[in-house]
Amino acid sequence: MEWKVVGLCPQCGGEVTFEAGTHLFHCSFCRTNLHMITNGPLCYMIPPWKGLDGPEEHIVHIPYWRFKGMRYRVVGRNKIEAGALDTTAVACTGLPVEASLGIRPQVGVLRLIPDSRYMLPHNRPAREAIEHISARLQLLDNHSAHGIERFIGETKCLIYAPFKMARVKGPPSGKGVWRLAPLWDRDNENVWRSLSAQAVARIKRGLMQVMAPGYRFFPLICPECGFDLPALSGAIVYPCQGCSRVWQVNGDGLTQIEYRLYNPPSGITDPVFLPFWRLSMTLGGMPVKNRGQLSRFVISYRTIPRKWDNQPVTLFVPAFKLNPRLFLKVAKWMSLANIVEDSAAGLDEPMGLHAVSLPLEEAAQAIKIVLAELFKGNNPRLLGMIKECRLKVDNAFLTFLPFKKQVMELVDAFSGHAIPKAALL
Ligand SMILES: [Zn+2]
Numbered sequence: 447m448e449w450k451v452v453g454l455c456p457q458c459g460g461e462v463t464f465e466a467g468t469h470l471f472h473c474s475f476c477r478t479n480l481h482m483i484t485n486g487p488l489c490y491m492i493p494p495w496k497g498l499d500g501p502e503e504h505i506v507h508i509p510y511w512r513f514k515g516m517r518y519r520v521v522g523r524n525k526i527e528a529g530a531l532d533t534t535a536v537a538c539t540g541l542p543v544e545a546s547l548g549i550r551p552q553v554g555v556l557r558l559i560p561d562s563r564y565m566l567p568h569n570r571p572a573r574e575a576i577e578h579i580s581a582r583l584q585l586l587d588n589h590s591a592h593g594i595e596r597f598i599g600e601t602k603c604l605i606y607a608p609f610k611m612a613r614v615k616g617p618p619s620g621k622g623v624w625r626l627a628p629l630w631d632r633d634n635e636n637v638w639r640s641l642s643a644q645a646v647a648r649i650k651r652g653l654m655q656v657m658a659p660g661y662r663f664f665p666l667i668c669p670e671c672g673f674d675l676p677a678l679s680g681a682i683v684y685p686c687q688g689c690s691r692v693w694q695v696n697g698d699g700l701t702q703i704e705y706r707l708y709n710p711p712s713g714i715t716d717p718v719f720l721p722f723w724r725l726s727m728t729l730g731g732m733p734v735k736n737r738g739q740l741s742r743f744v745i746s747y748r749t750i751p752r753k754w755d756n757q758p759v760t761l762f763v764p765a766f767k768l769n770p771r772l773f774l775k776v777a778k779w780m781s782l783a784n785i786v787e788d789s790a791a792g793l794d795e796p797m798g799l800h801a802v803s804l805p806l807e808e809a810a811q812a813i814k815i816v817l818a819e820l821f822k823g824n825n826p827r828l829l830g831m832i833k834e835c836r837l838k839v840d841n842a843f844l845t846f847l848p849f850k851k852q853v854m855e856l857v858d859a860f861s862g863h864a865i866p867k868a869a870l871l
């Protein structure tokens with residue numbers, strides 16, 4: 447289930463609804479596509495579902511990380527578990543609150559955060575929260591074996607949930623005791639937890655700081671030729687269909703980035719180009735030293751281009767979203783495909799380039815899982831070595847590979863494998 451956000455269009459003031467975690471802001475009133483950025487992660491608030499009951503009550507918003515993406519686990523010699531992940535974890539330590547928000551439809555629509563003194567800044571890094579989620583999930587998993595586990599994140603944002611904080615006077619000292627209860631959860635609205643003196647101090651200190659997410663917007667228009675850039679939800683790199691330049695969000699604007707584009711073999715007209723991160727690496731501690739060797743370990747029956755023996759180990763990881771299972775398969779196909787790398791084309795004419803929605807850092811997170819997918823079922827010895835392997839990515843760049851358009855699918859021009867059109871998210 448998607449979390450929806452309501453915000454106001456900075457150009458016309460119209461009310462716009464969009465998905466949490468996406469930078470795309472499409473206003474149907476003034477028909478503009480804007481890219482939204484903040485100084486830190488994107489953050490939203492859940493409005494309290496009702497007001498306060500008494501004068502001694504206050505509202506405090508406590509941050510939760512929301513992660514959405516893919517989760518992979520290598521279990522045993524032949525199995526990779528792949529699943530979609532959409533979860534939350536508290537982004538503040540030392541407070542007696544729920545570990546996660548859960549999926550609660552009654553939470554309703556989120557809001558963009560106004561500059562506010564009622565938001566507690568987060569003090570728990572995303573990485574640490576992810577480790578916590580991992581531990582939580584492993585309790586649910588049947589497998590206790592510690593294989594390789596990876597989260598490939600597509601979305602990472604903060605959601606601020608409202609709590610009410612109230613002071614009650616009572617025995618034995620007669621002094622006030624602070625307590626906290628969720629205001630985003632109607633079912634547990636009266637479940638109060640007592641706050642320690644430390645937690646109260648932490649909240650009060652936190653609330654002294656004014657949270658100012660500082661949203662900034664810029665129009666999605668090619669800085670070179672003025673063409674509208676593709677308004678794809680979740681995109682981070684935008685190719686221009688007008689001039690084939692590719693733009694990356696950088697600070698408050700768009701910067702052109704280099705890419706390589708491979709011409710399709712002859713006979714394919716009007717191809718679609720899908721983006722891939724071409725990653726070259728060193729696998730310390732593994733007997734796989736070059737691209738040729740890697741391919742021979744996996745597809746010993748096929749002729750490998752001779753020059754692959756002089757190239758570093760290379761993988762092509764999708765730079766666009768797919769379902770978790772297909773993502774791995776496509777990475778495997780393309781990493782083994784006999785892509786004719788001499789065919790890199792220039793910028794001369796407009797091409798059908800697909801937007802990039804998976805950042806390089808996340809693609810790099812997938813490397814060990816893609817290696818496991820390659821060795822799974824045909825080389826258990828190498829599969830077993832991946833976990834301890836000292837991975838070093840030496841070179842990474844964006845490439846666009848040609849696919850042939852068919853009615854229901856896109857067929858890779860080099861390997862002949864097909865991706866259903868409906869799978870392109
Ligand atoms: Zn507007």
Ligand SMILES: [Zn+2]
Pocket residue numbers: 668669670671672673686687688689690691
């Ligand atoms: Zn352009």
